[in-house]
Amino acid sequence: MTLGLLIALLTLVVAGMLFFQPIPVNFFRYLIWLCRYRGPKTRGRVERAEGKITFRVYGEGSPIVFLHRGLSSSIDWFSQIPVFISQKRRLILVDARGHGLSTLGRAKFNYINLAEDVLAVLDHLEISRSDIVGWSDGGNTALRLAELFPSRVNRIESF
Secondary structure (H helix, E strand, O other): OOHHHHHHHHHHHHHHHHHOOOOOHHHHHHHHHHHHOOOOEEEEEEEEOOEEEEEEEEOOOEEEEEEOOOOOOHHHHOOHHHHHHHOOEEEEEEOOOOOOOOOOOOOOOOHHHHHHHHHHHHHHOOOOOEEEEEOOHHHHHHHHHHHHOHHHEEEEEEO
């Protein structure tokens, strides 16, 4: 990340603190970590059912997929990224269909399609099995993924 981009981000964060709502201290720690991080980092998109599912991958090691809550995006997990990287994990952060940078497409919006979107990301990354962490809608998606494709899931943390 360039110095100019960092300054722009910090300006937005300070403006948000002053005019909208408090920004967690962990977000500042995440921004600093992101500027210093030099490990593997990938962004990508998978097309499925006329939707473009966006994902980010950080780190190396045993894979763990993070699925966010409804009406949000994968940025929900900013506090967890540095922690799991330090534990030698490969983090896959998926923006659910119609959230974050992913498009809605024409598929019905349900947990089965959301689970199949995650499966498409895992297939694209050639990951045969993964741990899954899901928050709210992401937790429901994780449970559906385990129900429909049990051979692809090691463990689930759903809340």
